[in-house]
Amino acid sequence: MSPKPMVRPGGRSARVQESVHAAVRELQAELGREALTVPLVAARAGVTPSTVYRRWGDLQELLSDVAVEHLRPEAPPVDLGSLRADLEAWAEQFLDEMASPPGRAYIRDALLGDPDGSNAGQCSAYAAEQIDVVVARAAERGESAPDVERVIDRVVAPMMYRILFRPGELDAAYARALVEHALSLSKP
């Protein structure tokens, strides 16, 4: 996990962040989410509780930061040779990850401890960056491609809305239908 952009890599602040995030991940795995407290996390990370409170405010804000790190994409989208194939593969994988029980828990955590909306904005920026890679590749191939914001409205938003608000079957066919729809509109 790399530190957040505003933290200088390798600095003390980055080391504190990394050890506190690691402590949260370990304790979540060992004890479960409900058992976490700031003093427990601080003890495991080898820092004082006041260091955690000073930097994160409370447990919910810390969990939100850790969740955003989990939601950071690990690699650029695969290149399958066409816009449609790349976007379908990306959307299917995104839906698969976000609709899974851990994905849902991270989205929830990211939103909850995020009073100013910056972590939610970061989650959305991750998706936009991935789509931007797919769209730029399509343009290089000479394919006509939709605008990134349109893909967000027509592919990302329906999946995330249904994950949060409208429980029900969300499968790869649903992701592909959204892509089909987004692409049909980019044609002249």
Next chain:
Amino acid sequence: MSPKPMVRPGGRSARVQESVHAAVRELQAELGREALTVPLVAARAGVTPSTVYRRWGDLQELLSDVAVEHLRPEAPPVDLGSLRADLEAWAEQFLDEMASPPGRAYIRDALLGDPDGSNAGQCSAYAAEQIDVVVARAAERGESAPDVERVIDRVVAPMMYRILFRPGELDAAYARALVEHALSLSKP
């Protein structure tokens, strides 16, 4: 405010719910959201704190229930004589309410204290019911109308996704463009 469906209207349970919800609304207005505690709410409502804990679990779940009541539509969508006009008016009003600071706070509260997703599902059901009225009216007029789930994917989801995840300008023109897009697809 009418009680939730599972509560018998006029019964003791409904009276407790109404007085606790009213106490939350009053104290939120008087002291602000951050100052609320279960003992304060219970005292104002004339019940014991344990009544509140037994019924709602914790403050966050209570705030989620109150938020869902705030998000309940107060009237059916206006009838302006055509599907497009009705859907535009509904979408503009929905965006206006949900993107306002109180709207955002209610959406957030509704999601936060909602471990099983039932309150989020209720918010989405409210929107679906309103769209259903608009679509049924259009069918009576002999207009061709899109499926309710499609309107949710193409109009409701982008608005809610951007409210939660992608801060920026959200205006009536954006709502109308989403409706235009949803309707262009329902034509043969």
